[in-house]
Amino acid sequence: MNEQSPKQASSKLLLPILSAALLISLIFGIVSFKLYFNTQKKIRDLESQSSPNSQLPDEREIKNIMEKAGRHLVLPTGSPQLITVSNVEQLQRDSSFFTNAKNGHKLLIYTNKVIIYDPDMDKIVDIAFISTPASPSAIPSVNTPPAPTVTP
Structure with missing residues (x-):
């Protein structure tokens, strides 16, 4: 008869249990590592996406656009907020003011x-007249009285 001592039996059981625990820990570590780096990549991608609010124009660009637009009409006093249209389809769904707008057009936003x-x-x-102080969130709710399109 081949009887094993209790010590030998427990060591034979201990090896598969430790191997399974090690394998589970290793798999958990790899999955956690992968999820962490995927999340970090998504965060970097979101931060690098250009959107109207995340990439502010510099003063030279604002002055340049004001100078060019000012050749066609008298602009209000003060410095406008300048936003580049990047999702015209959404804007057109939200407001008829953007019917003729295209991606890449510039919005000069003054207080009125x-x-x-x-x-x-x-x-x-x-051109549209607004009754609330200018802010990016107020743009889709622009009141649009008939305004002629000015061309050079």
């Missing part, structure tokens, strides 16, 4: 007026 300017064609696309 929003101007859509096309820098490629050097034209004013549309």
Whole structure:
């Protein structure tokens, strides 16, 4: 008869249990490592995406656009907020003011007026008067009285 001592039996059981625990720990570590780095990559991607609020124009760009648009009409006093249209489909769904807008057009946002300017064609696309202080969240709710399109 081949009887094993209790010590030998427990050591034979201990080896598979430790191996399983080590394997589970290793798999958990690899999955955690992968999830961490995927999350970090997503965060970097989101931070690097250009959006109107995350990439502010510099003073030279604002002055340049104001100078070009100012050739076509008298601009309000003060410095406008400048936003580049990047998701025209969403804006067009939210407000009819953006019907003629295209991606790449510039919005000059003053306290009482929003101007859509096309820098490629050097034209004013549309003008709207607003009754609330200018802010990016107020743009889709622009009141749009009929305004002529001014061309050079």
